[in-house]
Amino acid sequence: MxxxxxxxxxxxxxxxxxxxxxxxxxxxxxxxxxxxxxxxxxxxxxxxxxxxxxxxxxxxxxxxxxxxxxxxxxxxxxxxxxxxxxSEPKFEKKITDLMQQKAEREISRIKEDEQCI
Structure with a gap:
């Protein structure tokens, strides 16, 4: 296995x-x-x-x-x-949406940090 x-x-x-x-x-x-x-x-x-x-x-x-x-x-x-x-489409969609939002927020923070350098 x-x-x-x-x-x-x-x-x-x-x-x-x-x-x-x-x-x-x-x-x-x-x-x-x-x-x-x-x-x-x-x-x-x-x-x-x-x-x-x-x-x-x-x-x-x-x-x-x-x-x-x-x-x-x-x-x-x-x-x-x-x-x-x-097997839980609603749960999967909610988690995926939240991950997308969190990833976008972190990408924004990275871009802000890069502007400070």
Whole structure:
């Protein structure tokens, strides 16, 4: 079974409602892992003790790996939702419309930033 087939099998088993909840969980775990890495990065910059610095760097490396795992979890569930939306046309249209608006807003911000340079 390839990855797409696994995504479909998992999505069909759990359904849209459950996977929307799961995405919230995974997003929170990603946020926590990312913030932990950021906190360790700040500690690393402030630390001058070589032994403590080495310990911080090891922890930071572990936090970075954890964040990568959480990105994988978020993408896996998001792709399930993307697949499941195909059977919910109104939901899919609403999400697509919102994505379009958000993308347009970000493109506008980028253009504004480029004018400041």
């Amino acid at each position: 390839n990855l797409q087939e696994k995504i479909i099998a998992i999505a069909n088993y759990h359904g849209l409602e459950n996977q929307l909840t799961k995405l919230s969980e995974e997003g929170a775990e990603l946020a926590a892992a990312t913030l932990k890495g950021l906190g360790l990065l700040l500690k690393e910059h402030k630390c001058s003790n070589p032994k403590k610095l080495e310990r911080i760097r090891r922890k930071k490396k572990l936090a970075e790996e954890k964040a990568k795992e959480e990105v994988a979890d978020v993408l896996l569930v998001a792709r399930q939702i993307e697949y499941l939306m195909l």
